[in-house]
Amino acid sequence: MHSLIVHQHLYQPPREDPWLEVVQTEPSAAPEHDWNARINRECYARLARAEAHHRDPRAAAHDSEAHAGVARVVNLYAWCSFDVGATLCEWLDHAAPDTLRAMQEGDAASVKRWGHGNAIAAPYHHVILPLASPRERRTEIRWGLRDFRRRFGRDAEGIWLPECAADEDTLDAVAAEGVRFTILAPYQVKGHDGSGMPVLWRGAAGRMLTIVPYDGSLAGDVAFGGLLGNPQALAQRFTPYRDAVLASPRCTTLATDGETFGHHHKSGDSTLLEALALISHFSSTRITNAAALVAAHPATQEVQLVSPSAWSCAHGIERWRSNCGCRLDGGKPARQQWRGPLRVALEQLAAHANEVYEREGTTIFRDNPWDVRDAYGDVVAQDGEALASFARNAVVDATNNEQVLRARELLELQRATLRLFTSCAWFFDEVDRIEVRQVLRYAARVLELSGTGSRLTPDVVQWLTAATNGLPGAATAGDVFVRDALPHRDQALRVAAAAMACAAAGTPASRMATYDIQTIGTEAEWQVSVTHRRTGAASRFTGVVHGRGAALNVRLHNTQHGEGAWEVVHPHEFPEDAARTLLARYANDDTALLG
Incomplete structure (x- = not known):
């Protein structure tokens, strides 16, 4: 039997103002208020109600617009494997609850259909886990798993790694939390047989994790080629063994950004639906999800990980810390030498915030401050009484209002600190972009919540000034921080x-x-x-x-x-x-x- 998995990585970075916790107008997202709203309209909401149209048989063969009405409406979250970033879920909660509900209903339908859910977890923030410290890596994974359980009502069987960025320590940390599998690019795994079936990674500590390799050629053609303009061609690529007699099971996994279907490629959701409808009639191919595949075919073939590696950097994970040459505009010189100094500056700020948190937290929390931070993942997406109740239960003296308030500030300090390393800030070509501005706003919030902003701000500006592309007169991250991140009004x-x-x-x-x-x-x-x-x-x-x-x-x-x-x-x-x-x-x- 040949299996087909379509996995959609759904993610938007946190765009909220760090003080107001609302997304401000983003003019580049016009005609929508902001990029979350625009991509939801163009993609996420459409995937929840994808439409296929009946083609008028009287139309000319070249007339792609001819149709005779809506033939079917399908919640593709019920048929496609997917992960949805927790920061996107925070926004969906209040701005597009119908979309989030469709994701949850689609997952529930897949559990009923296949015994295993389409949804898999992701670390809470979209950080490059191999670049995180062991403590931060553990918290990101635990927060993501806790948030997943709250939203989908079950434990996650699998987890998506941001940018598929992986090394030995990352896979070990994932396995330590009881997660069964992850999805990686085929070139991140050495020793697999090319069948697309699950393979087994075994770490130095003896922990094991199943890896489902996706089809890299298919992913490239869907994301950057013309496959999403032709349902028949896509269906053919989904069924490479339709005329073959298979001696052993095979699997084709498409893994790509969910935004591909409707945002990057207009009507990509409808093309995907029509292709899935076509192959649903093929007895030789079975649509499934990664969790069901792993359960039905336990991995036995052991492989080695290419460590470190990622799906969007040819140089391992250098895109998020150096001028490695990976960029969007390949026609311009590689001038991303700002990436390294930006990471160093934010790591220095994070170290300061962590010292404040540990020093004060050791005094006011009943348990180890870092265990308290991990547990904060149960409520971090909420506000109001949920956060107040968590703090009262965590402090030494729940009747001491000042202690409770400082506990809440310290936990928010950690939330802001983790947000500093959202991967988007390093992904693009220039330091003066919306993604960098956003993490620098979190840096300003870190300074405020640490209680040392007035003293440390000049140092942070100096650290950030080294982050520039080297051209005369070019903006530095320090310029962006002073101009766009530091609040100029209470x-x-x-x-x-x-x-x-x-x-x-x-x-x-x-x-x-x-x-x-x-x-x-x-x-x-x-x-x-x-x-x-x-x-x-x-x-x-x-x-x-x-x-x-x-x-x-x-x-x-x-x-x-x-x-x-x-x-x-x-x-x-x-x-x-x-x-x-x-x-x-x-x-x-x-x-x-x-x-």
Whole structure:
């Protein structure tokens, strides 16, 4: 029997503002608000309801647009193996819950159909695990497995490694957590017979992990060739043994980014559906998933790992730490020498954050601070009372509010520190890109939560200045950090000002971004309390609202610890949703253009 597995790697980096925990407008994603929203519309939501159209038999052979209506609608998550990154799930939770629900329902349907689910886990953040320390590697794996269990209601049988980046220590760490298999490129494995069937890796410590090698040629033709424009051609590639008599089982595994089907290739989801529909009639090929294949055909052939290696770097894992030559624009000189200094700078910052966490955590946590961090994976995707309850249960004295609040800050410090190493920051060609800006914002958040921001910030800027492409006048990561990452206004103050403006407009808010809000007062003076739902940090402000529309401004000050300096905040500094709602009230006014 020949088996077919189609695996989709679904992932978006964390794009949320580190303080507000919402995704800001990303103009390059137009016409959508941000890239998560755009790719969900073009891909993830379409995969949940892929459509195939009945072709009109009277149409000319060359008329690819001719059809006679919708022939079938299929949730491809029920037929394709997939992993979905936890940071993407965080966004789907509130922005596209129907898409996440379709993934969960598709997994449940595959369990019913094949006895094993289509969904497999992934480390929580998309980090290059061979470049992580053993402690960070373990936490990323454990957080990913805990989050998977919460979302899919079962333990993960397999795990996807970001960028398929693997070395001996990474596979050993995965096997140590009880995971059965992973999927790798064929060139990452030495000694397999080319059948595509599961093979066995055995580590120096005796732990074993099954590897399912995907078809590299097929993956390349789907991602970069024209296969997604022709369902018949794709179906033929899916069934290479349809006319052969097989002496032993064979498997064809397609593994590629899920964004390929609809985002990179328009209507790729429909092409995939039509190809799967065509081969469903072939008795010689069985559609399945990796977990079911591994269970039905336990691996016995032992192989060696090419260590370290990844699916998107010809130089092992150098793309994420050196100027190895891997880049998107091959027509330009390789000028990615900023990659190494950027990693070194962030590793220095992470070491500082970890020292703060261990020193303070040893005092306030009942258990080992690093065990507490691992356990935080059970609730890290939530906020509010879930995080507060976790902190109360973790500290020495649950009645000590200051201790509980600092525990919450320390755990968020670790979350921000882990986010520093999101692989996208190193993948592309320039240091002044949206992906680098995002991890540098997490760096600014790390400085703030560590409590040493004012002292260490100049050092961090200096470390980052070495990250540049070497051309005269080119931006450095230090420039990007100062310009785009460091907050130039207290975030709680921005939220409080927006809350006052909403109250003055007659639409008081009880929550804004990740802040809970309490507002009292009149037009003469407003008093607002804002509480961060992740850290529990609370501030009180007093202020007055002036003007309307684009000319609106709020004059306020922090009264948490006596009289603070008065500041003026304008609508463009409000959280986006609040600014959009307030300004829309005056969209027809003569003064709308004059603010």
